[in-house]
Amino acid sequence: MCIVKDLEKVDIFNNRMRFFGYDVAGEWGITGRRLFRKGGDSRTHHIHFYQFDNPEIERHLIFRDYLRTHPKEVDKYSRFKEDLAQRYETTREYSPAKKNFVSEMEQKALRWFSES
Numbered sequence: 001m002c003i004v005k006d007l008e009k010v011d012i013f014n015n016r017m018r019f020f021g022y023d024v025a026g027e028w029g030i031t032g033r034r035l036f037r038k039g040g041d042s043r044t045h046h047i048h049f050y051q052f053d054n055p056e057i058e059r060h061l062i063f064r065d066y067l068r069t070h071p072k073e074v075d076k077y078s079r080f081k082e083d084l085a086q087r088y089e090t091t092r093e094y095s096p097a098k099k100n101f102v103s104e105m106e107q108k109a110l111r112w113f114s115e116s
Contacts, residue, residue, distance in 0.1 A: 001060055007051040010034045022047070030056055041090060059106065066109035077105060 004010060014024045017036050022045070025035040032054045038045035050057050067074050080101055088094040 001048045001050065001057070003050055003052050003057060005052060007032060007034060007049060007054075010049045032056065043091070059110075062113045063106055063109045066105075066112050070112075073105065073108070 011034070017024055020038075022036040022038045023040075025037055027033050028035040032051060033056065034049040036045075036047040036049075037043055048060070067077065081098065084094050084097050088097060
């Protein structure tokens, strides 16, 4: 995740990112984000850009910290995503299928953070 002063300036680099093999996905369902992906259906890289004042930043960092301190949750998350990857061939199918699971895990992370 990259945090920038002015998100609009990230768009200036779309052609350069394409040159380096990235898919320019724009907001891709999260307002105020710029997403770049590399590797097609066998994705190898995700780069998320947010402007410094976007509330999504905190959510991502809390989720990251939750996973760092809960290795059993990491195992559960990994197994779930691997199962989905085996069942779905495209991200159009995979992404919606993981939404509820990830949302529930994010809620656990937010509760954990508020209790810490």
